[in-house]
Amino acid sequence: MIRCAILDRYFQKIEGADWVQVRDKQLGGRELLALVQRVMREAPAAKILVNSRMDVALAAGAAGLHLPAGSIAPSRWRALVPPGFLIGVSCHTLDEVRLAESEGADYVLFGPVFAPVSKTSDLAPRGLEGLGQAVQSAKIPVLALGGITRENAAACIATGAAGIAGISFFQNC
Numbered sequence: 638m639i640r641c642a643i644l645d646r647y648f649q650k651i652e653g654a655d656w657v658q659v660r661d662k663q664l665g666g667r668e669l670l671a672l673v674q675r676v677m678r679e680a681p682a683a684k685i686l687v688n689s690r691m692d693v694a695l696a697a698g699a700a701g702l703h704l705p706a707g708s709i710a711p712s713r714w715r716a717l718v719p720p721g722f723l724i725g726v727s728c729h730t731l732d733e734v735r736l737a738e739s740e741g742a743d744y745v746l747f748g749p750v751f752a753p754v755s756k757t758s759d760l761a762p763r764g765l766e767g768l769g770q771a772v773q774s775a776k777i778p779v780l781a782l783g784g785i786t787r788e789n790a791a792a793c794i795a796t797g798a799a800g801i802a803g804i805s806f807f808q809n810c
Contacts, residue, residue: 639800642807660688712741749783
């Protein structure tokens with residue numbers, strides 16, 4: 638099971654994450670690079686993914702880039718990245734999952750599965766049934782996102798999800 642923590646500049650610690658997605662839309666490039674480098678030092682065993690900023694991901698030597706739905710296709714970025722560089726996409730519908738896979742994504746975060754704990758969302762929860770459908774529609778790993786807790790994480794994995802992703806889940810270790 639892949640455990641992906643989503644962090645911003647206010648994180649206190651990183652525990653239990655295999656992947657760490659650094660996401661802070663308020664930081665400029667230099668500040669985000671410094672944050673990514675700090676996270677890489679503090680979590681040397683984790684794969685560090687940078688949200689939306691290919692320039693920062695490459696400059697930091699991160700393991701990958703995470704894109705929001707509707708971004709430039711992952712295949713368009715492949716010429717710029719080293720072998721093994723991960724590119725993932727946030728998806729909210731089955732069509733977005735299929736599109737991300739067809740455009741070369743290595744994985745997708747699918748959700749919200751449940752109502753998010755750490756923020757509000759205009760999207761209705763997709764539920765375990767929606768997550769299961771997303772998993773069945775893709776050959777690439779699908780990670781559950783949105784409202785993931787210790788109590789419901791196992792149910793997400795039982796749908797066939799490759800892992801879980803979240804903010805609150807890892808802050809409340």
